[in-house]
Amino acid sequence: MTRVLINGAAFEAAAGDTVAAALIAAGRKKFRLNAKGAPRGLYCGIGVCQECLVVVNGEANVRACMRAIEPDMRIDVP
Amino acid sequence: MSEPSAQPDAERTDLPHAERADLIVIGAGPGGLAAAARAAACGISVVLLDEHRLPGGQIFRRPLALPAPAVPDYARSIQALYRGDAVPDLSYRPDHTVWAISGDNVVYAAGPEGTRRLTAPHIVLATGAYEWPVPMPGWTLPGVMTAGGAQSLLKASGRVAGQRVLVAGAGPLILQAAAQLAEAGAQVVAVLDAAPAAEWWASAARILAHPSLAGEGLSLLARLRAKRVPVKRGWTVVQMLGTEAVAGALVAPVGADGRARRDVGEFIQVDAVCLGFGLIPSVELAALRGCALDFAPALGVWGVRRDPGMATSAAGVYAVGDGAAVHGARRAVIEGRIAGLAVAQSLGRTGGRDAAREMAALHKGLARLRPLDRYLASAFRPRTGLLDLAEDGVVVCRCEDVTARTVRNEIGNGARTLHEVKTSCRAGMGNCQGRNCMPTIARMLAAATGESPGTFGYPKPRPPVRPCGATGLSLAPASPSGNTR
Numbered sequence: 001m002t003r004v005l006i007n008g009a010a011f012e013a014a015a016g017d018t019v020a021a022a023l024i025a026a027g028r029k030k031f032r033l034n035a036k037g038a039p040r041g042l043y044c045g046i047g048v049c050q051e052c053l054v055v056v057n058g059e060a061n062v063r064a065c066m067r068a069i070e071p072d073m074r075i076d077v078p
Numbered sequence: 079m080s081e082p083s084a085q086p087d088a089e090r091t092d093l094p095h096a097e098r099a100d101l102i103v104i105g106a107g108p109g110g111l112a113a114a115a116r117a118a119a120c121g122i123s124v125v126l127l128d129e130h131r132l133p134g135g136q137i138f139r140r141p142l143a144l145p146a147p148a149v150p151d152y153a154r155s156i157q158a159l160y161r162g163d164a165v166p167d168l169s170y171r172p173d174h175t176v177w178a179i180s181g182d183n184v185v186y187a188a189g190p191e192g193t194r195r196l197t198a199p200h201i202v203l204a205t206g207a208y209e210w211p212v213p214m215p216g217w218t219l220p221g222v223m224t225a226g227g228a229q230s231l232l233k234a235s236g237r238v239a240g241q242r243v244l245v246a247g248a249g250p251l252i253l254q255a256a257a258q259l260a261e262a263g264a265q266v267v268a269v270l271d272a273a274p275a276a277e278w279w280a281s282a283a284r285i286l287a288h289p290s291l292a293g294e295g296l297s298l299l300a301r302l303r304a305k306r307v308p309v310k311r312g313w314t315v316v317q318m319l320g321t322e323a324v325a326g327a328l329v330a331p332v333g334a335d336g337r338a339r340r341d342v343g344e345f346i347q348v349d350a351v352c353l354g355f356g357l358i359p360s361v362e363l364a365a366l367r368g369c370a371l372d373f374a375p376a377l378g379v380w381g382v383r384r385d386p387g388m389a390t391s392a393a394g395v396y397a398v399g400d401g402a403a404v405h406g407a408r409r410a411v412i413e414g415r416i417a418g419l420a421v422a423q424s425l426g427r428t429g430g431r432d433a434a435r436e437m438a439a440l441h442k443g444l445a446r447l448r449p450l451d452r453y454l455a456s457a458f459r460p461r462t463g464l465l466d467l468a469e470d471g472v473v474v475c476r477c478e479d480v481t482a483r484t485v486r487n488e489i490g491n492g493a494r495t496l497h498e499v500k501t502s503c504r505a506g507m508g509n510c511q512g513r514n515c516m517p518t519i520a521r522m523l524a525a526a527t528g529e530s531p532g533t534f535g536y537p538k539p540r541p542p543v544r545p546c547g548a549t550g551l552s553l554a555p556a557s558p559s560g561n562t563r
């Protein structure tokens with residue numbers, strides 16, 4: 001298991017998970033708000049659509065479906 | 079973006095040195111792996127670039143922490159690479175996103191250490207496919223995802239997309255996704271295939287001629303029955319409901335005219351919806367490199383024009399697998415081997431084997447898959463009647479939040495090309511570069527004008543075709559070769 005911080009709260013995700021998998025395992029489907037404030041989540045799941053962008057360790061616009069989790073990674077979602 | 083320049087990209091001295099190889103393969107799915115393995119076996123130096131952390135493409139996606147399972151028989155030639163065995167003459171680079179190719183075959187790949195430039199006289203594009211977007215009310219809600227995305231999530235991490243899942247679309251992939259989700263513990267409330275029963279069985283009959291495919295199809299149906307997943311043919315989802323995430327879906331029968339009959343719809347409570355209406359080849363790198371594309375009217379998508387040796391119209395560039403035309407993994411493996419062998423032949427390094435005889439055998443293999451090609455062409459045929467679901471308020475371009483109303487207004491105001499729609503309302507100008515909205519907009523133009531969606535061309539891609547980071551952008555190729563339209 002690998003500990004990540006989702007909005008500051010510790011969560012044990014499976015080593016090798018993507019950020020998207022860790023968020024969904026933690027019961028989070030809403031990954032971001034678009035410019036109009038509408039919720040968006042994982043859509044294509046294969047790196048094409050750019051819908052699942054999240055903030056990881058302060059870095060914005062990270063594709064959650066492509067980025068692997070790392071120990072103590074900070075993932076911020078709305 | 080840099081100013082265009084006549085200087086060949088490979089010779090630019092203002093940029094980091096471009097690493098050289100005999101062959102660069104882009105994409106480590108079945109087609110790319112097969113091409114890389116075949117060429118490397120001839121002693122050709124191959125660099126294999128892939129966006130993911132593990133090889134196998136979407137179909138053979140697997141958890142990082144577990145050893146690779148055995149691949150099916152048809153994919154034996156890729157087993158060693160899939161397993162991660164070191165292969166002489168082959169350098170496999172996972173986590174590398176190719177975001178541009180210049181006209182002189184310089185490949186720009188963003189990896190963990192930033193963007194690298196690589197060049198080779200031969201390039202095999204094996205970029206795979208992505209799911210047909212079918213805009214409808216509520217389709218942007220969290221919890222609504224593509225069937226392929228849900229499968230990838232499950233295969234890579236064992237996570238199911240939701241507890242009560244509706245799977246809807248058309249063709250074989252939704253059956254596969256539903257079976258896998260049900261077996262992983264999700265309650266799959268239904269699989270809805272938009273093809274009416276008569277059409278569904280007529281399509282399915284096309285693969286009965288091929289014993290192993292027929293067996294695979296029947297076992298899929300048996301797996302769904304074992305999990306008591308109802309398969310409803312001639313039904314579709316027409317709307318997703320929810321505020322923060324999807325909480326329910328409206329489903330309705332599809333009439334003889336291909337349109338959904340919302341007046342007799344039913345509500346189902348769900349916490350995830352997986353959509354799979356067919357696949358679109360990812361041709362943007364081919365288009366950027368200047369490879370000629372062809373519109374396949376039966377499938378309603380653009381593909382890469384190729385000769386029997388998988389060579390595109392661009393010198394030294396080959397295209398294989400679903401990224402060139404959607405035919406599935408079986409065909410991708412054979413096409414990859416053909417391309418790998420064709421590269422070896424053109425370098426005069428086939429390793430003493432009888433390449434002509436091998437090539438003939440591979441083409442025989444392709445011929446045996448024709449029933450599958452015919453089945454997929456029929457199962458994935460465009461569901462134009464479902465364009466009605468893109469009601470005025472529905473978002474068509476997810477990146478720029480452009481609604482169907484706006485697009486229809488622009489068409490009403492005289493926009494007659496994809497480019498005109500794009501520049502007038504920003505649809506297709508966002509992060510995904512129009513991959514998700516241009517197919518819909520082409521159909522909206524087709525509906526308004528009575529022309530084929532192919533009339534409106536393939537929108538000219540610009541680098542970066544994928545995210546590359548700011549440092550990558552500063553290296554952007556000076557002279558990307560233009561596309562046809």
